[in-house]
Amino acid sequence: MENQYTIQQLSQKTGLSVHTLRYYERIGLLEGVPRDEHGYRLYRESDLLWVEFLMRLRGTGMPISKMKRFSDLRSEGGSTITERREMLEAHQAHIHEQMQALRDHLRSIEDKIDHYKGMEKEKSQAVSFNVPTGK
Amino acid sequence: MENQYTIQQLSQKTGLSVHTLRYYERIGLLEGVPRDEHGYRLYRESDLLWVEFLMRLRGTGMPISKMKRFSDLRSEGGSTITERREMLEAHQAHIHEQMQALRDHLRSIEDKIDHYKGMEKEKSQAVSFNVPTGK
DNA sequence: CCTTGCTTTAGAGCGCGCTCAAAGCTGTAG
DNA sequence: CTACAGCTTTGAGCGCGCTCTAAAGCAAGG
Structure with a gap:
């Protein structure tokens, strides 16, 4: 229960590159990704689901700027x-x-x-x- | 009969900017566009049809490089x-x-x-x- | 004649969405 | 210990498809 994923594993699961996953986090599409004791990212199941939803928005042509807006609203x-x-x-x-x-x-x-x-x-x-x- | 269009007119008819029309010609997507006595472009009906088809390829996600390949084949x-x-x-x-x-x-x-x-x-x-x- | 606005060209610049590089730390194998 | 691989960050670079600029020529109106 409560699976966790390294950035590599999330990359494989989603098909996004590790570069892109870090990039998405940097621009604020992903927030509050937990870290292990060395500062390594440890994604939760909920992060996977969120990334998959982001991919659906991107895959239907939503620009990053709007995805960011949506993401910000979600955080609010x-x-x-x-x-x-x-x-x-x-x-x-x-x-x-x-x-x-x-x-x-x-x-x-x-x-x-x-x-x-x-x-x-x-x-x-x-x-x-x-x-x-x-x- | 045999309508002709200035670049402005073709821009309006197609929705492409005059910049884009010249760009497409420069990279070889349009060839042999006739000119008037001052070197101004005068597009024919056939050019309009070809541009409209190019727009359908672009509009369905074909990259310019492939459109170029297709265009070159057509010229052959x-x-x-x-x-x-x-x-x-x-x-x-x-x-x-x-x-x-x-x-x-x-x-x-x-x-x-x-x-x-x-x-x-x-x-x-x-x-x-x-x-x-x-x- | 002068201004405005269109045309031409070659080349530079730009926005988007990544993608990679540099420099440093951690963990594992030999 | 050494190598090597993977993680971190910040910042730079890149490919695509336009989009714009500069400098010059042409045409119509006042």
């Missing part, structure tokens, strides 16, 4: 819950926009793939039986 | 169609991964929003019920 305690929820809802809308844009672009790219497939087919036919063009 | 002509299709198919897979990641992260973020809503509700109840003799 329960009185900031509404503001945090509003931040996440704004971000949620942003994610929906991203997904819509991806869908649009994907469709266009797939059209281009199909177009190329058509050209590849034409070309192989042209070799087989020299079709006269009727454009 | 019809013999590169298969390679271009393969590039787009690889990118298509990448887009699908992005969309899946977004969906996952979104779900997690929405869970958190719901969690906050629950906490907000609790809190408002506490105010309503616990303190009948209000301030």
Whole structure:
């Protein structure tokens, strides 16, 4: 119970580099990470969960500055819950926009793939039986 | 017929800055943009279409270096169609991964929003019920 | 003619998000 | 003891994708 992780272990678990984990702590995204008797970081389960959530924010395009704002609100305690929820809802809308844009672009790219497939087919036919063009 | 655009006009149509349009040309993403008698750029309809396609690649996370590769293949002509299709198919897979990641992260973020809503509700109840003799 | 505002180029600068380096301490193996 | 590896900190460096500047030319309005 109450697992603890060295920075290496947390790095492996999260996929973030040890550099990035220290960087996140330095800029205030992680606070109060406990240390052992030599000053080495010893992350708790709750730190792992928090880092994983940060990664979800980053992975959906939230800039570090906003993650910092969110993190600061979290440190301030329960009185900031509404503001945090509003931040996440704004971000949620942003994610929906991203997904819509991806869908649009994907469709266009797939059209281009199909177009190329058509050209590849034409070309192989042209070799087989020299079709006269009727454009 | 055969519309032409100044760099300003293309900037407005695409949403890219004039700086970015010149930058794209400088690094070879756009080639053979015609000029008027004073050396001013005069983009054709085909240039607009190409820029719009470039924006779709960028908008789906393709790095400039790969866009450059694609652009170079395009300049080489019809013999590169298969390679271009393969590039787009690889990118298509990448887009699908992005969309899946977004969906996952979104779900997690929405869970958190719901969690906050629950906490907000609790809190408002506490105010309503616990303190009948209000301030 | 002069001003304003657009265009051109080459090159410098910038913001973001890491990523690495230097210098020093701790722990383990041989 | 020596080596080596991993941890600490602060500060510098880097890759990406723009974004801006400088210096000069061109065009239209007053």
